[in-house]
Amino acid sequence: MSDKLKLTIAISGLNNTDNPGPGIPVIRGIRDSKLIDARIIGLSYENLEPGIYMNDLVDCTYMVPYPSVGMEAYMERILQIHSQDPIDLIIPNLDAELHTFIKAEKILQEHNIKTYLPTLKQLEERNKGNLNAYGQKYGLKVPENLSITSHNEIGRIEDEFTYPLLVKGKFYDAYVAYNPQEVMVAFNKVSAKWGLPVIIQQFVRGTEVNVIALGDGEGNTVAAVPMRKQYITDKGKAWSGVTLNDPELMEMTHRLIKQTKWKGGMELEMIRTANDDYYLIEINPRIPAWVYLSVGAGQNIPEALTLLAMGKEVKPMTEYEVGKMFIRYSYDLIGNLADFEKISILGKL
Amino acid sequence: MKIKDNITISESGFVFDAKTGESYSLNPSGKEILRLLNLGKNQDEIEEYMLNRYDVSQQVVTRHLDDFFQMLSYFNLTRTE
Known part of the structure; x- marks a missing residue:
C-alpha cells in the first residue's frame, strides 16, 4: 500500500x-x-x-x-x-x-x-503602485514609480521621469515608451485590459534576474532558486532560462522573506545593473510559470507548498543545480x- | 588577471558565467589562454608560451592577446588579483 x-x-x-x-x-x-x-x-x-x-x-x-x-x-x-x-x-x-x-x-x-497564501497586508504592500514605499521599508533599491489614473496625468510624467520609461498594468503587461505619444498608446492598452491605475516606472538598464521562492509565513525561506531568462517572447515571457549562482541575490531573497514573513510562493523580479546594483522591479505574489525549472534543479516547490499547506514539516531546501535550463515548446x-x-x-x- | 570564480570552462571551450547566466564559445587558442590564466600565468608568460608554440610574430601575438584580454574584461569575466 x-x-x-x-x-x-x-x-x-x-x-x-x-x-x-x-x-x-x-x-x-x-x-x-x-x-x-x-x-x-x-x-x-x-x-x-x-x-x-x-x-x-x-x-x-x-x-x-x-x-x-x-x-x-x-x-x-x-x-x-x-x-x-x-x-x-x-x-x-x-x-x-x-x-x-x-x-x-x-x-x-x-x-x-x-x-497557502500570503496575508492581505503582504499582498497589498507589494502592489506595483506601492513599490517606492516597499523598497524604502525593506531596504531594497527600486526604480521610481508613479501610479496614474487618467490621460491628464501623462503630462506630469516629464517632470519626474526621463525617457524611455515603462508603462505597466496593475496585474500584467509592460510596454517601453520613448515619448508621451507612446505612453498614451500604452496607457490605453493596459488600462483597457487590466483597469486602473496604470504604473509608470523608471527604465533601469541591466539584466533581468528572477528568483522563485517559498516562504513559510514565519520568516523562513523554504526554497529559493534564481534564474535568468535566456530567450524572451514578444510578450516578455521567458521561453528559456538558466539557474544562476548569485549569492547576493539569494541573500536579498532570504532577507526579504525574513523581514516580511512572506507566506506562500513568490517571484522576485530584479534588474542587475552593470555596476552590480540590484533593483527590485516587481514581486509576483504566487508561483511563476517557470516553476518547473526549480523542480528540475532540485527544489520541488509545488510539493513543498502542498506539504506546508497540509501542516507537514518541510525542511528548508538550500541546494539546487546551477546551470540547469528550461526550454519551452509548443505542442x-x-x-x-x-x-x-x-x-x-x-x-x- | 584572473578568471572569476563563478566562471566554468568545459573541455569543449564552452564558458558559463553562473552569476549572469551568460555563455560564450572559445576557439582552441582562447581555451588555451584561459587554461593558462587559471594556472596563474600572466600576460607576458602567456605571450612567451604562444610564441614558442606557434609560428607567429611577437607583434601579432601581442595585438591578439591585448584584444582578447580586453574582451574578457569587457564581458566581466576577469578580476584583478
Whole structure:
C-alpha cells in the first residue's frame, strides 16, 4: 500500500499558452512528488485553456467564473464544486484570484479546504503602485514609480521621469515608451485590459534576474532558486532560462522573506545593473510559470507548498543545480469536440 | 588577471558565467589562454608560451592577446588579483 499523502488539489492557471499560467508546471511538480498522490482538479476560466485537455496531468476540470464576479459568487461556485468533488487544497496561480482567495480563507477553512497564501497586508504592500514605499521599508533599491489614473496625468510624467520609461498594468503587461505619444498608446492598452491605475516606472538598464521562492509565513525561506531568462517572447515571457549562482541575490531573497514573513510562493523580479546594483522591479505574489525549472534543479516547490499547506514539516531546501535550463515548446494536443462540448455546456470535463 | 570564480570552462571551450547566466564559445587558442590564466600565468608568460608554440610574430601575438584580454574584461569575466 502506498504511503503517499492522498489529496485532491484544485489548481488554476491552466492557460498553458504562449503567455502561460503556472497551473500546468505546478501540477507537473506535484505529479513528480514521491510523497503526494494527488487527484488534480483543474479550475478553468476559458473553455480552450490547454490544461483542460491534458488528461495525463489533470483528472477533471470545472469552469469557474472570473473573480471579478465578486467573492461571494466566486466562492459559491467553488463550494458547489467541493460538494460534488471534495477538495483538500486549492492552489490559485493567477494574480487576479489572490485577493478573492485570501479574503475567503475563513470560509474555505470552515469547509476543510486549505490554501497557502500570503496575508492581505503582504499582498497589498507589494502592489506595483506601492513599490517606492516597499523598497524604502525593506531596504531594497527600486526604480521610481508613479501610479496614474487618467490621460491628464501623462503630462506630469516629464517632470519626474526621463525617457524611455515603462508603462505597466496593475496585474500584467509592460510596454517601453520613448515619448508621451507612446505612453498614451500604452496607457490605453493596459488600462483597457487590466483597469486602473496604470504604473509608470523608471527604465533601469541591466539584466533581468528572477528568483522563485517559498516562504513559510514565519520568516523562513523554504526554497529559493534564481534564474535568468535566456530567450524572451514578444510578450516578455521567458521561453528559456538558466539557474544562476548569485549569492547576493539569494541573500536579498532570504532577507526579504525574513523581514516580511512572506507566506506562500513568490517571484522576485530584479534588474542587475552593470555596476552590480540590484533593483527590485516587481514581486509576483504566487508561483511563476517557470516553476518547473526549480523542480528540475532540485527544489520541488509545488510539493513543498502542498506539504506546508497540509501542516507537514518541510525542511528548508538550500541546494539546487546551477546551470540547469528550461526550454519551452509548443505542442499540438489533439482533442475531441465531445470534450469541448462537455466543458462548454456542463462546465465540467 | 584572473578568471572569476563563478566562471566554468568545459573541455569543449564552452564558458558559463553562473552569476549572469551568460555563455560564450572559445576557439582552441582562447581555451588555451584561459587554461593558462587559471594556472596563474600572466600576460607576458602567456605571450612567451604562444610564441614558442606557434609560428607567429611577437607583434601579432601581442595585438591578439591585448584584444582578447580586453574582451574578457569587457564581458566581466576577469578580476584583478
